[in-house]
Amino acid sequence: MKTGRTKVFLSPVPIPIAVKADRKHEHCLNCGNSLPERDNFCPECGQENKDQKVPVGVFLEELLTSLFSFDGRFLRTLTAFFFKPGKLTRAFNEGQRRKYTHPIRLYLVFSLFYFFMIGFLIPKDFFDRLLNAGQATISAVQQQQSKGKGETLDPETQERVEEALKKADAISPVDISQLQAANDTEQSYTWKTLRFLSIDPEVSTEKFGHALDSSAYAFDIGLSLQKKRDLVAHSNLFLIQVAKNLPLMMLVLLPVFAFFIHLLFAGRTVYFIENIILGFHLHAFAYALYGAVILLAFFGGVNSSWIFLAAFVLVTTYAYLALLRLYKQHWFKTLIKFWVLGGMYLTVLLIGMAAELYLSLLLL
Template sequence: MPLHVFLGDFFSNFLNLDTIFIRTIPVFITKPGALTLAFNEGRRKSFIQPIKLYLLMSLFYFFVFALVIPQNMLDKTLMGTAGSFNIGMDGRLAEIRKELADDEQVAFDSLVNKGALDAIQKIWPEVSDSLSAERTDWKELKFLAIDPSVSDEEFQQAYAKSRFYFDLDFSISKIRGFIANSNVFINGVARNLPIMMFFILPFFALILQLLYIRRDYYYVEHLIHGLHLHAFAYFIYGLAICWTFIDDYYAMQVFGWSFIIVTLYAYFSLKKVYAQPWFKTLLKFLFLGLIYVFFLLLGFILEIYVTLLLF
């Protein structure tokens, strides 16, 4: 093949793909269900294939997730629980004050002045330590798991006293290895998450087929719909993670709004594709969400279990 023919075909395919992408994204974002209808009606060459769009958005999401979420997130989260007893001190004093009468509040304020509060705050960590002396926190548990001089029997005693104890069907050496290398384990879970989500998709399509069993739809049409819905969820949640990387002050609000956007998009997509009344669509949407969450939790638990087995 001459070079100019090869280059001509390459740039032709590249520009065609670029044009299809530009045509697909606005419809994908702003018109829930429109892409699914287009593919079900046979207009497949005008837009990106559903599986390609799904893979593109899932790659975007999991790339951002791996880039932004710290590798030691589990350790930071679990170590933070050790200080929760101390953090609630001011809130507890405020609750006590509310329960007092007006004249009692004056006496309470005179006793619990700034100097007294400072003294309490200095003493409180020692009190907290003495109260939790019988419970092993995550940081100490991790040090014990790493320390080769600590036997498995000694580690098991410390683990049994910790607030993180679960009666798992694993050997103590396996549990110890998980705690010592928890960050590596979390990375393994994150790495297997796209595979787990991909295996859940056929179940999602099956639920749709059962919900709309009286309608004249093939299973693959429900699968296409599922690919589009999951691709949109990856896109929105990926943007939310990017936002928290820039400014994490409103992280909870951002993820809350992201969930609302994805939920509304899925509802309007069901309404558009299956063209049923609003209330009937709402009932099926709620049932779909309930069953899907069950499969999602089941899949996540199985993924963690398998990852722990192979760890």
């Protein structure tokens, strides 16, 4: 009678073990435990067995590899990230931590992409161009009103106005003495004039304040006259400071967004941290889409008005579908909660933007 025995054949040649030969140690640098030469990790504490003293180039290479490891997992993540709202959040919350890229890493990648697009593509003199164009528009309206209702500008004036609206060039040097001579009369000062008055050391702060109050750019938000002068003189620097502080503000507001979701969907057995993961994914999607839109607007020659509107519709639709997938409530009930969530978050976002602008102004 045959028995079901399994024969085991032992190979006389030892099977080679894959060993990391680079930067190995005989003991663990973390806990001091002795390590055989073949061990890639310490059996006591789990730290990798390799020399941690490396040149700057190797350190940066390992850092970038750990943050932006665009392997097959990252490509698989992108498919679910862009085309299946809420899937990544559900997978992470259900314990699938190795299947897709970590939410924080995904958030870092696309937030860096978005804010790099803003800082790199928006001109450094954007503030001046915007206000100069606004001054040209104001002048056109004032001339139109002075002509009376129903009348139009003469062709020569109309051509000058259109040319000013098209160019809105950066500030060019002007004769300061002419500006000072014009200060003695009551007039509406242009942004160019205010800029040169603010940087001219011979113009007193009181005289600059009089010019500012006589212009269309007068404002009163509790700042001293000297701080107002600094703002006009360094307006482009102020814009750069705002752009630098924006990523930190958005990161601070992300738990607030998760808290609003937690309140609206309190009936569901969901931990607060799970809503934070959803916030990472939704903000990362918004950064990815808006960053791509900015790129298309600057290099693709695409009409920025409708494409930004389309991006906003896509981001809001994506967020709604993600909530619908995760919390599985009726579509109309989810829609109502989504509108409430949008109103609450928009209010906090505007308050945060105002606070961020004010703090950037104080640090100017």
